[in-house]
Amino acid sequence: MKKQTKAIHTHFQLRDAYNALSMPVYHTAAYEFENATEMADTFCWRKYMPDYSRVMNPTVMFLEDKVKELTGAKDVIAFSSGMAAISNTLICIAQAGRNIVSSRHLFGNSYSLITSTLKRFGVTPKLCDLTDTKAVEQLVDENTCCIFLEIITNPQMEVADLRALSKIAKAKGIPLIADTTLIPFTQFDGRALGIDIEVVSSTKYLSGGATSIGGLTIDYGNCDGFGTRMRREILLNLGAYMTPHVAYMHTIGLETLDARYRLQSANALSLAQRLSKQKAVKHVNYIGLPDNPYHQLARSQFGDTAGAMITIDLADKEACFRFINRLKLIRRATNLFDNKTLAIHPASTIFGPFTDEERRSMDVHDTTIRLSIGLEDVDDIFDDIIQALE
Ligand SMILES: *Cc1c(COP(=O)(O)O)cnc(C)c1O
Numbered sequence: 001m002k003k004q005t006k007a008i009h010t011h012f013q014l015r016d017a018y019n020a021l022s023m024p025v026y027h028t029a030a031y032e033f034e035n036a037t038e039m040a041d042t043f044c045w046r047k048y049m050p051d052y053s054r055v056m057n058p059t060v061m062f063l064e065d066k067v068k069e070l071t072g073a074k075d076v077i078a079f080s081s082g083m084a085a086i087s088n089t090l091i092c093i094a095q096a097g098r099n100i101v102s103s104r105h106l107f108g109n110s111y112s113l114i115t116s117t118l119k120r121f122g123v124t125p126k127l128c129d130l131t132d133t134k135a136v137e138q139l140v141d142e143n144t145c146c147i148f149l150e151i152i153t154n155p156q157m158e159v160a161d162l163r164a165l166s167k168i169a170k171a172k173g174i175p176l177i178a179d180t181t182l183i184p185f186t187q188f189d190g191r192a193l194g195i196d197i198e199v200v201s202s203t204k205y206l207s208g209g210a211t212s213i214g215g216l217t218i219d220y221g222n223c224d225g226f227g228t229r230m231r232r233e234i235l236l237n238l239g240a241y242m243t244p245h246v247a248y249m250h251t252i253g254l255e256t257l258d259a260r261y262r263l264q265s266a267n268a269l270s271l272a273q274r275l276s277k278q279k280a281v282k283h284v285n286y287i288g289l290p291d292n293p294y295h296q297l298a299r300s301q302f303g304d305t306a307g308a309m310i311t312i313d314l315a316d317k318e319a320c321f322r323f324i325n326r327l328k329l330i331r332r333a334t335n336l337f338d339n340k341t342l343a344i345h346p347a348s349t350i351f352g353p354f355t356d357e358e359r360r361s362m363d364v365h366d367t368t369i370r371l372s373i374g375l376e377d378v379d380d381i382f383d384d385i386i387q388a389l390e
Pocket residue numbers: 081082083084107110150154179181182201202203204213214215336
């Protein structure tokens with residue numbers, strides 16, 4: 001079966017008592033057992049059945065199974081947010097005295113997790129330009145526990161060479177962990193590119209209508225002991241498992257992901273091309289444009305679509321604020337890959353709490369507006385941008 005068919009037709013692990021066609025939402029904390037032996041077997045992982053919804057729930061397992069089918073992963077764990085997937089994964093891999101090699105170009109909370117939270121527990125951040133393979137090779141040492149990156153950085157739109165980073169990671173015997181939120185995992189083969197563990201904010205493309213917050217850790221099984229520790233220690237002790245209601249909504253989202261993504265990325269490409277010709281727009285950053293420095297590399301890694309996030313640069317911060325205030329159709333909001341087109345000024349919002357110097361080191365500029373392109377008719381989105389620019 002092709003991926004889109006699997007997204008629709010993956011079956012429940014156990015048949016529903018009423019043959020419900022849609023996965024029932026199992027709103028239950030606990031599960032009853034036939035006898036003491038069955039209970040003991042389940043609690044000690046000899047039997048794969050849910051015992052308590054902090055670690056297993058049939059509705060959440062159904063979403064995990066679908067993602068497993070679509071990615072070919074060994075295991076998938078669903079979390080209460082993208083940040084929970086990232087923090088649980090890094091806590092599972094890291095320990096005091098070791099370091100994480102990553103970039104300054106990171107989602108704001110991932111940056112803060114690595115440079116503040118984990119640092120307080122003795123894990124050292126080692127940040128460099130991950131597009132500079134030589135620099136990465138020099139930075140990785142015997143205490144490095146992983147290389148962590150985002151496949152397209154936000155809002156810089158930088159793309160690192162995953163195959164080259166995977167070679168370095170493999171030579172050192174450490175995992176390459178990639179946040180793949182910016183391109184759906186249905187569009188490319190993360191494992192073939194050498195990613196060992198993917199982390200995803202399912203809040204974004206998967207949920208579709210921006211219904212709810214969730215995250216996924218997709219484990220290809222290359223990292224010795226990782227899967228077992230995640231399921232038997234981290235998930236239990238940190239308690240950040242996805243709730244069944246969110247799993248239900250993200251499963252519905254997953255079924256229409258391919259259709260939505262194709263339209264959103266086509267809308268984004270069309271707008272990027274048209275906005276490149278506008279005088280008030282100083283620069284359009286979109287890896288789908290052939291003159292983008294990462295265009296060829298991105299194509300070789302992620303195929304012929306480039307996602308639905310575009311950034312545009314205007315004259316200065318005031319011009320950006322004026323533009324945002326004049327928007328009529330496009331919504332002023334922070335999410336990505338909502339069905340609705342959204343606009344935000346990253347420097348004053350997501351990266352607002354950082355100092356000027358930190359923002360400079362992250363290449364987050366006052367002149368940049370981030371657009372997440374939705375499912376509206378592309379002409380209506382374009383018209384709104386044009387009237388707001390005038
Ligand atoms: C949104 C986002 C996150 C965080 O996900 P939440 O679901 O909001 O916790 C992490 N990484 C990237 C690239 C994101 O866009």
